[in-house]
Amino acid sequence: MTRWTGHYDPPVPRPNRWPEILAAAGEEFRERGYDNATLEDIGARVGILKGSIYNYVGSKEELLLAVVEQPARQLLAELERLRADAEQSVAVRLREFVRMQVRIFVEYHPAAFVYVAHIGRLTSPRFAEFREMDGQYLDAVESLVAEGARTGEFSLAASPRTVALALVGMLDWMHHWFVPRGAAADAELADQLFALLLGGLLAGGGIKEISRSFPLRP
Amino acid sequence: MTRWTGHYDPPVPRPNRWPEILAAAGEEFRERGYDNATLEDIGARVGILKGSIYNYVGSKEELLLAVVEQPARQLLAELERLRADAEQSVAVRLREFVRMQVRIFVEYHPAAFVYVAHIGRLTSPRFAEFREMDGQYLDAVESLVAEGARTGEFSLAASPRTVALALVGMLDWMHHWFVPRGAAADAELADQLFALLLGGLLAGGGIKEISRSFPLRP
Amino acid sequence: MTRWTGHYDPPVPRPNRWPEILAAAGEEFRERGYDNATLEDIGARVGILKGSIYNYVGSKEELLLAVVEQPARQLLAELERLRADAEQSVAVRLREFVRMQVRIFVEYHPAAFVYVAHIGRLTSPRFAEFREMDGQYLDAVESLVAEGARTGEFSLAASPRTVALALVGMLDWMHHWFVPRGAAADAELADQLFALLLGGLLAGGGIKEISRSFPLRP
Amino acid sequence: MTRWTGHYDPPVPRPNRWPEILAAAGEEFRERGYDNATLEDIGARVGILKGSIYNYVGSKEELLLAVVEQPARQLLAELERLRADAEQSVAVRLREFVRMQVRIFVEYHPAAFVYVAHIGRLTSPRFAEFREMDGQYLDAVESLVAEGARTGEFSLAASPRTVALALVGMLDWMHHWFVPRGAAADAELADQLFALLLGGLLAGGGIKEISRSFPLRP
DNA sequence: AATGAATGAGCCTTCATTCAT
DNA sequence: GATGAATGAAGGCTCATTCAT
DSSP, X not given: OOOOOSSOOOXXXXXXXXXXXXXXXXXXXXXXXXXXXXXXXXXXXXXXXXXXXXXXXXXXXXXXXXXXXXXXXXXXXXXXXXXXXXXXXXXXXXXXXXXXXXXXXXXXXXXXXXXXXXXXXXXXXXXXXXXXXXXXXXXXXXXXXXXXXXXXSOOOSSOHHHHHHHHHHHHHGGGGTOOOOOHHHHHHHHHHHHHHHHHGGGTXXXXXXXXXXXXXXX | OOOOOSOOOOOOOOOOOHHHHHHHHHHHHHHHOTTTOOHHHHHHHHTSOGGGGGGTOSOHHHHHHHHHHHHHHHHHHHHHHHHHOTTSOHHHHHHHHHHHHHHHHHHXXXXXXXXXXXXXXXXXXXXXXXXXXXXXXXXXXXXXXXXXXXXXXXXOSSOHHHHHHXXXXXXXXXXXXXXXXXXXXXXXXXXXXXXXXXXXXXXXXOXXXXXXXXXXXX | OOOOOSSOOOOOOOOOOXXXXXXXXXXXXXXXXXXXXXXXXXXXXXTSOXXXXXXXXXXXHHHHHHHHHXXXXXXXXXXXXHHHOTTSOHHHHHHHHHHHHHHHXXXXXXXXXXXXXXXXXXXXXXXXXXHHHHHHHHHHHHHHHHHHHHTTSOOOSSOHHHHHHHHHHHHHGGGGTOOOOOHHHHHHHHHHXXXXXXXXXXXXXXXXXXXXXXXXXX | OOOOOSOOOOOOOOOOOHHHHHHHHHHHHHHHOTTTOOHHHHHHHHTSOGGGGGGTOSOHHHHHHHHHHHHHHHHHHHHHHHHHOTTSOHHHHHHHHHHHHHHHHHHXXXXXXXXXXXXXXXXXXXXXXXXXXXXXXXXXXXXXXXHHHHHTSOOOSSOHXXXXXXXXXXXXXXXXXXXXXXXXXXXXXXXXXXXXXXXXXXTTSOHHHHHHHSOSOO
């Protein structure tokens, strides 16, 4: 029994499980969905009991928030940066946007997919900020598309809003099928998606003739 | 034969609430998601108690099945028909496919959206058939795209699979934003989405030049 | 299998356990206190599981509310009636007040004791009404005492507020020791408490001399 | 003997947080009640974590014990002393009793109120001693009252037991409303309560006549 | 067919308590 | 002595499901 010497041993930092918990939660939320994921299972992945998770976070909802926060912010921040970048053509910026989003899907995996898969079903007031961010995100895409139309780079077959919705759908739906395959392959996929968007299925042929023979509104 | 007593019970219409229940379930599943929807709320919409629902269906899961069955089958059936239709060009058939899907979103509303919103999270064995249907659906789109490439109608910037996934994402993501606005407006929207896919943002300009200046892989 | 005839059999009233549940809750709350009482134990008294209690009440707190409501209201209502009754002298009304309170302790047993034992620790907003009622109750006693002072019936050694607090304490503390012994004995007890209040320990002797020899503030 | 280095570690006051913890516990127990008070909140008041409390005490229950011990013992000890004091009249000793109890409420604030507020809900075996002390306390009051009746000082309208219970209730209920206002005001309040007990509401008038017109048992 | 009531399993959350550092 | 972290045991509440009437 040592005598108390009047000073405290600097608390040796014990293994902090927060990163593990965050990762485990991301995976469970991704695999089972927020509602079906249980704290017990998340804890089990880390090797702790469900109650112990509350040493790190105040509620299951807060855990979802924590999982989703980084990718959500980064997604929006990078998009805003691209939108405001007047140096590059709109087309180039749009390409970068697609590349960026895929990159974030990879970098924040699976958290970013948890985000896009749960946006729209996150009705709790705690998520107001994220719903708003999602709105801004869509607005930014729309505004980028509209800019391309204004500058004459694009000749739109639909309103910028509709184009934005289609593009975002194309990208967000990736959470159903995309699996990272390495930086190179992922970047190529991004560019393919961009090419699809940019030139469509007829990228190599003549647009005018074809579209003449398929009048949208006869 | 009973004696005529001077009055008769009017033929009470057999109270068959099945259609109401199905509709109520569809709406709850759509608004809250399957996991958050409760049989109690579904019953409340119809004016019965949750227990009474078991007079019509064996389980909550079965109810989801019932909600989703019609639109799922129809979606696949019509797609198969289009794919096999050798009379028309691939592009036309693809246009019809988009029109058809939007039409089904409207006609089976909100059931069709329940379907696309829950595909991928329906892991129970009971849904094996639907997961398989979803696979066939995606295969059909892919095969249609591939046919267009074979016939030279399309010049693809990505594999048929990727194109199919992008197209399906564009369409299925609609459950986040689409609200029916009448047959005409809905058909126009479908055609806009198709045009987007067909010609892309540069529909009015020259594809070749532009794509030359944005080499996908520098 | 009987054919559906188009009308409903009037639902045979099944044993409604609400009264039993209310009684069981009252007893558990009384014996263990609200915080230590468990729904499981309450259910066990009735022979049902804890979850089943939610067929009758929305939360544990609501159950406490339900237990406490009747005695709380009655207590206040009867007191208000007495206070407003100008027919009788204040002393008589005060005696009736004491009798009444004891009667309610007996009649609403143990619910009334749950009430007085938990007033003051019921901080939830749901109990705002009851806290207010308690305030009115105390005000009514005070006003009755003050009336006696005004009419000259009483010659107070303390403010009406203090007298009211002392009286109420005397009565409410009964939840620590009172057990009903039948109408006659209970009424006698009430009258003894009243006599204590009215005449004090020296009821049979001379007040003036004694109190002169014990000056409150020398 | 170490060499003088030119400075010395000031004798760090052994951090003994026990008094702070005791005070913090008293306040939390008072404000929230034992069951609702958490060790975490108690620790937070002192600036330590809940786990650290176990360096001072073996359990939450023991902490309550510690909080309550001093006032409980003192209350009983002083009462015993008064009861045995044959020098003074019973009335004087009763007055001292009331003064003493109020004084202890003030001096051991809020611990003494924690004691009276939790007596009767402390069923754990650990509290047997205190329950016994409470019994002795009540017995002492009763015996004092009875002595007054024997000596002829008092003319009781109820059994000594009932009188004791009423008096104790009056005093113990103070935990619902009493706030210290300084020695003078507090002592005056004590004397008012005593006067109430001694002479009742009719201290200034004639007891006999009044009580004749309100026969307790008609 | 519908009801009222009950079941049972599961989940989130709380909290006293323990313990290596 | 204090910390950070974990435990384990409840307890409240939800809800799909069952069943007698």
